[in-house]
Amino acid sequence: MTLKPKKLRVAHAYELFSAELEAQILDGTLRPGDQLPGEIDLAESFGVNRSTIREGIRLLESEGLVRRPSPRKLVVSLPRAKDLTSRHTRALRMLDVSFLELWHVALAIEPLSAELAARFAGPEALAALDDTQERLERATEAGQSQVAIDTEFHDKVATAGNNRALQLAREPIGFLLYSGMEVLAPRLPGAADRQIVAHRAIIAAIRAQDPDTARTWMRRHIEDFKRGFELAGLPLDAPISACRTTGEA
């Protein structure tokens, strides 16, 4: 008979502790907002040393399942979008994902984002978009970098659509893809203006609650981005991180 190699991991105490706590959070025994006992109490009730508890807490903390609002309080919490997406972004960068890979996904997802925004955006979301747009135009006039504001615009559009699955999925892709503006803008003078026109049209369509127009403009906007990259002679297949010389905050 063939013996299938089963890699068995020894369960360490700190992993058991964090797994147990995670299970209790997932099945609802512990709810977001609940406060956990102090480390000494935890150590006692789980029958392990405080150091062990601490290592377990580090895991849960890193997964966003618990958080310290103040140094003395340890509460159960929902993972924050930013924690998830920043990890995701880092992974994509480390994997040397290419412009084209990101662009393909963006072309599929950003038009949906605009469409949903046109269907579901409330007044606050619209105001946020206006604000972003105004800052984008001012920054462009002043010759400042638009990358951060551009990224923010697309994030805000996604937020306006009220679809959290979409927001989580697109954030890292948008962040990395639009960071390509950093290298594109100096090489293609017209790009910034085209960007402003597109954003204006998208906001107008969202305000008019016109999903089709919003979707179409967003699609063109994304297609245009690739065209700009090609015109500027930038490589579509190269890792996106290779295009960037400056780090972000």
Added chain:
Amino acid sequence: MTLKPKKLRVAHAYELFSAELEAQILDGTLRPGDQLPGEIDLAESFGVNRSTIREGIRLLESEGLVRRPSPRKLVVSLPRAKDLTSRHTRALRMLDVSFLELWHVALAIEPLSAELAARFAGPEALAALDDTQERLERATEAGQSQVAIDTEFHDKVATAGNNRALQLAREPIGFLLYSGMEVLAPRLPGAADRQIVAHRAIIAAIRAQDPDTARTWMRRHIEDFKRGFELAGLPLDAPISACRTTGEA
């Protein structure tokens, strides 16, 4: 003047350590595969206690930046897709994301996945798809649950497209969405057969390197899924996790 509230976090030693190591990994000073010194050496070279180093290692480990291939070795590594997506999945579930939210994203992304598969799939990917399909049909005949295999099929299609950004973005959505089959199948007897037909057509289009057909079939397949949900009288707006009564492995 208004005083903008700036929340200042005290930097803890274990965070500083993990941040420092992370920075060295990101800027290439440490490369995936590199082996790190032992905890005692690390503690010495960073001028902190071993316990502090351990807590920092827990963070990095949890983020997938370092790994222990054997209990004695600590190596720098690329974050694994599974770590990222499982977190993502858990977050979506905890957020009580609705069927409709997931479905919207799937409708945008799965056709792209099929299209890319038709353009870039190699022979191994096709073989993997065939294998999955065979197991799906056998499981259906035997009356077993198709959920896991259905999810696997869509994953394999995405894998075949060779786009890692796409794979990372869609995995959690697919996992949660297709888990809806669990409740759908018993209520809609024809669903399983329609699924098999669609999967067959998608595989055929991928094999024929016909992106348009692949995309169209996938689109229909996803649209069909929602129709099934409606026919079965299942709520589209309810949290997806509420539909599931059984836990998965």
Added chain:
DNA sequence: TATTGTCTGTTTGTCGGACACTAAGTCGAT
């Protein structure tokens, strides 16, 4: 009375040291 300063017990972050267990390398025997 409301604000500010002081005090006190508690908890975290960090430290140093300790030990069992085991993976890895060393060395000798066949």
Added chain:
DNA sequence: ATCGACTTAGTGTCCGACAAACAGACAATA
């Protein structure tokens, strides 16, 4: 050279300790 027992080193866990910071109570001041 291959196999085995032996030695070594490193992780996982525990213990005990302490400074710093916090939360809350309390007193002082306007």
